[in-house]
Amino acid sequence: MTDKSVKKKQFIIETAREVFAKNGYKTVTMKDIVDACEISRGGLYLYFENVEQVFLAVLEAEQKKSDETVTGALPRIDSQLKLLLLFLKVLKKEIIHGDKSLMMAIYEYCAVKRGETEHTVVQSQFDNGVTFLQRVIVDGNKSGEFLSADPQKDAKQIMYIMEGLKILSRTGKVTSSDVDDAIVNAVRSFVPSDSGSTDTL
Amino acid sequence: MTDKSVKKKQFIIETAREVFAKNGYKTVTMKDIVDACEISRGGLYLYFENVEQVFLAVLEAEQKKSDETVTGALPRIDSQLKLLLLFLKVLKKEIIHGDKSLMMAIYEYCAVKRGETEHTVVQSQFDNGVTFLQRVIVDGNKSGEFLSADPQKDAKQIMYIMEGLKILSRTGKVTSSDVDDAIVNAVRSFVPSDSGSTDTL
Amino acid sequence: MTDKSVKKKQFIIETAREVFAKNGYKTVTMKDIVDACEISRGGLYLYFENVEQVFLAVLEAEQKKSDETVTGALPRIDSQLKLLLLFLKVLKKEIIHGDKSLMMAIYEYCAVKRGETEHTVVQSQFDNGVTFLQRVIVDGNKSGEFLSADPQKDAKQIMYIMEGLKILSRTGKVTSSDVDDAIVNAVRSFVPSDSGSTDTL
Amino acid sequence: MTDKSVKKKQFIIETAREVFAKNGYKTVTMKDIVDACEISRGGLYLYFENVEQVFLAVLEAEQKKSDETVTGALPRIDSQLKLLLLFLKVLKKEIIHGDKSLMMAIYEYCAVKRGETEHTVVQSQFDNGVTFLQRVIVDGNKSGEFLSADPQKDAKQIMYIMEGLKILSRTGKVTSSDVDDAIVNAVRSFVPSDSGSTDTL
């Protein structure tokens, strides 16, 4: 594949991302993508066989971008609380700006593929979140920042809440302070109340 | 409308419910419903103009059924804790048997109708849940069963968690004990630990 | 057929007339007639096999009514000029109030049935008009009221003009004075200019 | 649009013209056109959105062809009478070969669109005819060929007659000599009888 065609493929992926973010997964057609990219029908088929292949490519690119964000930020962190809050801040952003996120498209895709794929995207995203939070809480326990009796359960609880807020933000109204309240409430059980504000969210 | 056609309409609604539970909202066609009901194309159009009208009728029937469940159970309840647990039990059932629930269809419908309807179905379902839980917690505070500093926030928190579990149950694996753990964890902050088991879930 | 069913059939014919006058012939469906009559689908089929049969019944009723109008007026006429003007007045009415006439429906029906029926409705209506006018002119010639060299040609000419005005009134704008002018112009060639006004139109 | 697709569009327009000439406007379906053109369903939709768009394209093409006919003939005309007769000859052709003309389709289209469009096709066609004839008569008056007291009324009268003949030719029988008679009769009032034969019709 030439340099030019790599560029074009990336362009298609980026443009298709907007389409999926706006319309979800199920109802997006090859024509929608063709129209959004302003390329020819045949042109799209040179790069992708069908809508699903485009979507999977979009997801892959999304994952890569997300990983880079977290990895890039790590060096600047000096406390577990800050790390916890940074992570939640990223999730909050996705909740508040849900209209630009792929969430609904991913949910739809999982629902369609239910039973077919072993490692579903949402589940692994959730699992990664839990694993990450759990490590942060354990580290915080060690450093004396946190007081969690069961880091895994606390980690899961936070992720359940964030998932709930994500979906609610797409189907109804969720304000910024709703999210803040929920986060404060969630971490209350293992974060001593004098450990500094959470208003950096 | 004759007695017979009322029966038939109900039959269509019940059959369509299965279809929506299985396939969500977006991809369901009039033909899908026709095929599931084993009636003629024109026959379906006698009762419903389009898929959305069928879906709304399904939702309405669902709501009615749900209301009856709650109303029917109320007389047998003698403590706020029991009431709380009964309510969570109903939600748990929907989470565990998610494949038979309309949740994903409702999410999709809300996403499609986003911005159009003021009080979306999911939001009002969520709000009703919060309102109900809040009242239970307040009553529990009065009776000394609970110790909640902020009943509304606690109520919301529980609903966020349940929403998160609902969507996760559809896109990945959520076990019965995952739900139990989450519930215990959620009510821990305002339910004294000696107030009896939650194993009735 | 009982007395009641005769009434009902007449009611259907009258109501269907409105429908044909408004919508022409081609696009009128049995459903349109059923809806207009507010009777059941099956009910209409008891009286008429299909749209064409309804239309023919409407035409027949129309013809009868029209005949009665002319026959009823004849006794009161004492001059050929008055008779001529009465006839043209009737035609003018149909031209000006074209939206309530069956003209377009009839044209459409003839176009559909082209070649099938020997004596088409329009043709016979036209022929009847020519025959009538021709007799009036001949009689007027005898009585000295008119001076026509070729009564048949003059009769035809008038009917051509009226047909032209009829169709133009349905597809564009034709004013009352347009019709008056045309009539005056048409009869000029055989009516002495001092024979009295034509402003009774 | 490529050269090839221009050709195809023209082919569709020409083929559709036959369909409209044969069946009128109302009952013509996209399928009729598809079948006549022997192209695929989707293929037709590449060029036209619906039947109306096809019809309007047919009308436009027809207008262009008609304009060219008149413009092409003008240089060869040296007297107003010849010009008058040429014009009537064109109309006569449409009357006699009515089965190949779009007349009925146009009437139907106007009836359907009644009230929607300001300048209906038939009306403007009629107005153009009147304007043209009026100018010819006025010029003929000046050159001494004609003796018309009211050129506009005479022009209108001729057009009424031709319209009447047109519609009659579609719904019944109109012979070539019927048309000739009518024309001779119509121009008699302002064309001196010694001004040469009209047998060139």
Place this chain on the structure above:
DNA sequence: TATGAATGAGTCTTCATTCAT
């Protein structure tokens, strides 16, 4: 007689997919 539920054929319209250029 009268009703209106039910059926299925027919048309409209959109799209995935192919293919000649």
Place this chain on the structure above:
DNA sequence: AATGAATGAAGACTCATTCAT
């Protein structure tokens, strides 16, 4: 590589006609 014309399958919707009640 890239284009976009072309095809045909699939689903929406309407309506003539039948039939059990």
